[in-house]
Amino acid sequence: MSLFDADAADTLAVSGPLAARLRPRGLDELVGQRHLLAEGSPLRRLVEGGGTTSVVLWGPPGTGKTTLAHIVSRAGRRRFRELSAVTAGVKDVRAVVDEARNTLSMSGVRTVLFIDEVHRFTRTQQDALLPSVEKGWVTLVAATTENPFFCVVAPLLSRSLLLTLEPLTDADIADLVERAVADPRGYGGRLTLTAEAREHLVQIAGGDARRALTALEAGAEAALAAAAGSPPISGSPPISGGPPISGGPPISGGTAPEVPGAVPLGLDLLERAVNRAAVRYDREGDQHYDVVSAFIKSMRGGDVDAALHYLARMLEAGEDPRFVARRMIILASEDVGMADPGALAVAVSAAQALELVGLPEARLALAQAVIHLTLAPKSNAVIKAIDAAAADVRAGRLGPVPSHLRDAHYRGAGRLGHGAGYQYPHDHPDGVVRQQYAPDVIARSDYYHPTGHGFERRATERLQHLRGVLRGQPPEPPADNAD
Numbered sequence: 001m002s003l004f005d006a007d008a009a010d011t012l013a014v015s016g017p018l019a020a021r022l023r024p025r026g027l028d029e030l031v032g033q034r035h036l037l038a039e040g041s042p043l044r045r046l047v048e049g050g051g052t053t054s055v056v057l058w059g060p061p062g063t064g065k066t067t068l069a070h071i072v073s074r075a076g077r078r079r080f081r082e083l084s085a086v087t088a089g090v091k092d093v094r095a096v097v098d099e100a101r102n103t104l105s106m107s108g109v110r111t112v113l114f115i116d117e118v119h120r121f122t123r124t125q126q127d128a129l130l131p132s133v134e135k136g137w138v139t140l141v142a143a144t145t146e147n148p149f150f151c152v153v154a155p156l157l158s159r160s161l162l163l164t165l166e167p168l169t170d171a172d173i174a175d176l177v178e179r180a181v182a183d184p185r186g187y188g189g190r191l192t193l194t195a196e197a198r199e200h201l202v203q204i205a206g207g208d209a210r211r212a213l214t215a216l217e218a219g220a221e222a223a224l225a226a227a228a229g230s231p232p233i234s235g236s237p238p239i240s241g242g243p244p245i246s247g248g249p250p251i252s253g254g255t256a257p258e259v260p261g262a263v264p265l266g267l268d269l270l271e272r273a274v275n276r277a278a279v280r281y282d283r284e285g286d287q288h289y290d291v292v293s294a295f296i297k298s299m300r301g302g303d304v305d306a307a308l309h310y311l312a313r314m315l316e317a318g319e320d321p322r323f324v325a326r327r328m329i330i331l332a333s334e335d336v337g338m339a340d341p342g343a344l345a346v347a348v349s350a351a352q353a354l355e356l357v358g359l360p361e362a363r364l365a366l367a368q369a370v371i372h373l374t375l376a377p378k379s380n381a382v383i384k385a386i387d388a389a390a391a392d393v394r395a396g397r398l399g400p401v402p403s404h405l406r407d408a409h410y411r412g413a414g415r416l417g418h419g420a421g422y423q424y425p426h427d428h429p430d431g432v433v434r435q436q437y438a439p440d441v442i443a444r445s446d447y448y449h450p451t452g453h454g455f456e457r458r459a460t461e462r463l464q465h466l467r468g469v470l471r472g473q474p475p476e477p478p479a480d481n482a483d
Contacts, residue, residue: 018217019210021185022176024067025074031179031209032172033064033165042161047071054133054140056118056157058148059165060358062208065143068163069114072141079103079111081138085120090128097132104137111138118142119151126153133159147356167207176209177201180216189262191220196267203318204274206359219270227263292327299328300335304374311370315363325351328369336373337382339454346372377454385448392442399439434472444471 024030027037027047036043046053055072057065073080081096100111113132115121132138133156140160148157168176177198180186193201197219205212295310314324325347332347350369354362408419423433436443450456450463467473 017214018180018186018220019213022180022183022213023070024064026071030064030067030071031176032168035166036163043068043163046161054138054160055142056148056152056160056162057141057143057165058145058162060145060167060207062205062210062212063165063167064209065165066114066116069112069141069143072139073112073114077109078139079109080114081111082114082116085115085117085125088115088125090125093125093128097129097137100132101137110136113138113140115140115142117144119144119146119148123153126156130155130159145358150356168205168209169207170202173202173205173207173209173212174198177212177216180213187220191223192262192264194264194266197265197270200267200270206318215270215274219265219273222273223263223265223269226269292324295324296327296331296335299331299370299374300378302374302378304371307370307374308367311363311367315359315366321354321359321362321366322351324366325354325369328366328373331373334383335378335380336376337379337456338450338459339379339381339456340376341455343373343376377456379451379453379456381448381450381456388445388447392445397441399441401439402436404435405437430469432466432469434469437470 027044030037038044042053043055046055057068059065069082070080072078079100081100083092083096096111096113100113103109103111115129118126129140133140142152142156142160144151148162177193181191181193182189201212201215204215291310291313295307295314298304298306298310311324315321329344329347329351332344336343346369350362350365353365356362357365403417404419404421406416406418408422423435425431425433427433438445446467448463450459452460
């Protein structure tokens with residue numbers, strides 16, 4: 001647990017890690033989350049009006065959940081208590097609640113209770129918060145990276161305002177990095193970044209502000225130490241440009257102003273400092289299309305090692321993982337199809353896992369799906385079938401729906417002959433009966449031609465049997481397709 005202390009916070013702002021020194025002191029300094037910061041928004045009213053509404057902050061790491069909790073606590077100089085769901089128990093929760101209730105009754109000062117990783121709390125621990133939230137003894141700010149509808153009990157969620165934080169954009173991260181270089185709380189212009197180094201920081205951040213600042217700090221420490229002619233001291237704070245400034249708008253956009261003798265930080269030194277090489281990948285250029293093309297063709301061609309390489313290459317370069325998941329869903333039907341009917345479910349499950357747990361953990365589900373799709377038997381019969389059907393439709397081969405298949409449930413349908421003569425398949429021993437389903441114009445059209453690969457080997461025999469019964473003709477002998 002920790003109690004908000006202005007002096008301690010100021011000390012941290014001077015000598016702490018870069019991410020702590022640059023922690024926004026108000027909503028106007030917050031990077032990103034513009035959808036939450038509009039005038040009159042619930043979050044802005046909570047901060048500016050000093051309200052008592054509890055909130056659940058849901059979003060990926062490094063998007064500002066802890067920062068927002070601190071900003072809320074500073075509104076009206078409220079007390080700030082912090083619990084980690086990893087280490088705290090019901091006893092800790094009740095102790096904070098009792099203390100908050102006593103403080104409120106004696107001095108009128110409200111307490112902001114910040115619970116990080118609230119999804120790790122058991123139902124009992126979450127239930128222990130309900131009375132204090134409902135009666136306003138504490139203003140709860142709960143942060144989670146998991147879907148709160150799955151991990152937060154419904155009574156607590158219904159008593160709180162749910163705010164969804166989004167990953168920071170590349171422009172947000174670039175602005176944050178420039179602020180860190182220029183702001184006196186950071187490097188005060190004593191450091192300059194090359195364009196390549198700045199782009200690398202944006203890529204490895206992956207929308208995570210803390211990750212970007214941690215990487216920048218590692219590179220800056222190495223650059224400043226090298227310029228001073230001494231090895232970097234592990235854990236020591238980089239040189240700051242002086243005492244923290246009080247107020248003023250955040251510095252964003254453009255290039256940080258240089259000061260005489262500013263130390264350059266280039267890509268090579270940054271790569272060595274963060275031990276992560278820059279991936280040459282343009283998410284909006286040729287590399288984007290070339291790599292994803294190679295990714296798809298590797299899975300289609302059965303090269304699991306190449307497919308995993310391209311998956312890792314895209315993820316490490318900061319490619320949108322949802323784009324990757326969507327491409328695998330398409331491939332599951334286009335290139336695997338009925339040769340392995342479960343492939344589509346695997347691809348969809350990987351996409352759902354990505355939404356539920358996010359990166360980096362979801363990379364395991366994506367990799368599992370890549371392996372399954374690559375090793376699966378292949379068939380393009382599905383896409384050929386729907387393309388053939390669509391070609392007939394576009395060519396005008398439509399025809400009326402046979403009268404025995406038309407809706408017969410409304411009044412007067414019988415007089416029109418709708419439904420007359422329809423045979424219910426379940427009334428027949430084999431579950432199928434000779435009956436025309438297609439319009440006359442395409443009654444003998446065959447769109448689906450299964451291969452002999454995987455499950456489609458068995459599907460061929462079943463398909464020939466069904467067509468033979470439906471059309472009243474003997475089935476053709478099965479094709480001699482190799483698996």
